[in-house]
Amino acid sequence: MEKLVERYAAILDDPEAFRRSLQQPLPICIWVNPHKTTPEAVAAYLQDRDIDFEPLGWYPWAFRTYNWEKPGTTLPSIAGWFQVQEEIALTAVRLLDPQPGDRILDLCAAPGGKMAQIALQMGEDGVVVANEVQVPRLASLRTTIERLGLLNVVSTNQDGRFLEFLPHSFDRVLLDAPCSGEGTLRKRKPQARGEWRAGYSQYVASVQCQLLERALQLVKPGGRIVYSTCTFAPEENETVLERVLGDRGYVEPVPIPELTAMPGLRQWQGQTFREDIANAQRYFPHFNNTGGFFVAAIRRTAAQLSSPPTPSPVILGGAVPDREGIRWFCDRFGCQEAIFQNQQAWVKSKEKVWLSTANCQPLQRPETQNIGISLLRVVRGEYKPTTFALQRFGGFLQRHVIELTEEAVVWRFLAGESQPLNADVTPGYVHVRYGEFELGCGWYQNGILRSQIPKSVRSPSGLLDPNKKSKNKD
Numbered sequence: 001m002e003k004l005v006e007r008y009a010a011i012l013d014d015p016e017a018f019r020r021s022l023q024q025p026l027p028i029c030i031w032v033n034p035h036k037t038t039p040e041a042v043a044a045y046l047q048d049r050d051i052d053f054e055p056l057g058w059y060p061w062a063f064r065t066y067n068w069e070k071p072g073t074t075l076p077s078i079a080g081w082f083q084v085q086e087e088i089a090l091t092a093v094r095l096l097d098p099q100p101g102d103r104i105l106d107l108c109a110a111p112g113g114k115m116a117q118i119a120l121q122m123g124e125d126g127v128v129v130a131n132e133v134q135v136p137r138l139a140s141l142r143t144t145i146e147r148l149g150l151l152n153v154v155s156t157n158q159d160g161r162f163l164e165f166l167p168h169s170f171d172r173v174l175l176d177a178p179c180s181g182e183g184t185l186r187k188r189k190p191q192a193r194g195e196w197r198a199g200y201s202q203y204v205a206s207v208q209c210q211l212l213e214r215a216l217q218l219v220k221p222g223g224r225i226v227y228s229t230c231t232f233a234p235e236e237n238e239t240v241l242e243r244v245l246g247d248r249g250y251v252e253p254v255p256i257p258e259l260t261a262m263p264g265l266r267q268w269q270g271q272t273f274r275e276d277i278a279n280a281q282r283y284f285p286h287f288n289n290t291g292g293f294f295v296a297a298i299r300r301t302a303a304q305l306s307s308p309p310t311p312s313p314v315i316l317g318g319a320v321p322d323r324e325g326i327r328w329f330c331d332r333f334g335c336q337e338a339i340f341q342n343q344q345a346w347v348k349s350k351e352k353v354w355l356s357t358a359n360c361q362p363l364q365r366p367e368t369q370n371i372g373i374s375l376l377r378v379v380r381g382e383y384k385p386t387t388f389a390l391q392r393f394g395g396f397l398q399r400h401v402i403e404l405t406e407e408a409v410v411w412r413f414l415a416g417e418s419q420p421l422n423a424d425v426t427p428g429y430v431h432v433r434y435g436e437f438e439l440g441c442g443w444y445q446n447g448i449l450r451s452q453i454p455k456s457v458r459s460p461s462g463l464l465d466p467n468k469k470s471k472n473k474d
Helices: 002-008 015-022 039-048 087-096 113-122 135-148 182-187 198-218 238-244 275-279 324-333 387-396 407-414
Strands: 028-032 053-055 062-065 082-084 103-106 127-131 153-156 170-176 219-229 249-252 281-283 293-300 319-322 343-348 352-357 373-379 382-385 401-403 418-420 428-434 437-445 448-451
Touching (some): 028 039, 028 087, 039 053, 039 062, 062 087, 087 281, 087 293, 113 127, 113 135, 135 153, 170 198, 198 219, 198 238, 238 275, 324 343, 324 428, 373 387, 382 387, 387 428, 387 437, 407 428, 407 437, 407 448
Parallel strands (some): 103 127, 127 153, 401 428
Antiparallel strands (some): 028 082, 219 293, 281 293, 319 343, 352 373, 437 448
C-alpha cells in the first residue's frame, strides 16, 4: 500500500486521506430491480433487520449500507429484488445514458452489473448485447440476467477485440476494460493487497487499446462510448485514450455534480495528454468513501468511418420462434397469455425455450449463447418451468402455487432440499412463494415438496436469513 501512495502522491490532493481510506472497509451498495419490487419494499426489509442504510442521492433506486453480512445470500437477493454493485462503478452507466430503443454493446460484460443497469434503463424496446470472452465468467453473467429477469439481453462469447459485428452497429458501447484493479483494494483482504506491477500494466494496456479500437469501429457516428477501469494507473487510463482516439472521438464533459471527482490528467511522468482528456473523471476512494474508478464519455466523430459490407441473410443462431411453450406455461399456472404479448419464445437445441422481448433477436455471428431468460427446459420430452421464469412472472400466477408460511421451510427449499408439506395442488411442477418473495420451481407429489432451485442461487443448507431479527414476526 505504501508503494501505491508513493506512486500517486504527486497527483493526490491528500495522500494521507487516500492511505486511510484504503484501510477502511467498503460500504455495500445495492440497487433495486423494478421487475421484482420497489425501493420502499427494500427499505422496509433493511429497517426490519436493523441494517444501517441511506439512499444514494445521485443514483435513483440505490442504497448504501454499512452493517450487512453477505447480502448476496439473503432472501431478497435470491428472489432478484436487488443487485449488489460497487457504488462508484454505477458512474459508468450514468455517463453512458442509455435511451429507450437503443442498441447497446457491453464489450466486457461479466459479471453483469453494468449490463443489467443498461437493460433496465433503456426499457423493453432496446437491446443489450452482452459479450464476455472468458467462458468461466459466462456463468456469472448468465445468473445475473436470469435472476434479475432481463428479457432484452443477448449474450455472446468472443474476444471483444475481434467481435464479429458490422461496423457502426451500435448506438452506444460500454467498455469496462480489464485492468490492474488498484481501485478494488478496499474489497480485498489485507494479505491479498498487491502493488502496481509495470509489466502487467503494460500488457493489459495493450489489450485495452485494442478493445477501444474495436469499440470505435462498432459504434455509430455521433454515438457514445464509455471507457472505464477500476484502476488508478494513467498507463491504463489517459494513456490509452491518447494512443487510440485520434480524430475519431473526443472526451465529452459529463460531470456528476453530486460526486467529488478529479479531472483526467494532462501530464504524467513526462507525458502530456490532449486537452479533452481532462473531461474524464478520476475517483479516488477518499473522495466519496467508495472504491477507485476512472471513467470517460467519448463521442464518436464522423472521421475514418468503416464502410459496412453488404449484410448476408440472417440465420437466427440456431434458435427458432415458438409459442407452444408459452401456452403450456399459461395453462399450467393459470395466467393470461396476454402478459407475454410483447415477448417472443425461442427454441434452441430442442432442450431449452428462451423468452425475450420482441425486439431482442438471436444472432448469426457471433453466435448467440443465450437470449433473454430461460422459460422452460425439455426433460424427457416434457416441459419443466425454470425458477427464473416463475420468479419473473410469479405475481401473475393463479394455479399450482404453494404459499410457504414458515421461514425454516423456506430456507430448506432454497437450499435445494425435499421436505414433507401439505398443499392443495395437483401433482407436478409448482411455483413456490413466501409472502412478497417469488421463490421459484418445485415438484409436488405424495405430500413431498422437492426443490428445483438451481445451484447457481441456492443458499447454504440449513441456514436461516442471517439478518433476520430473533423475533419471528410470521
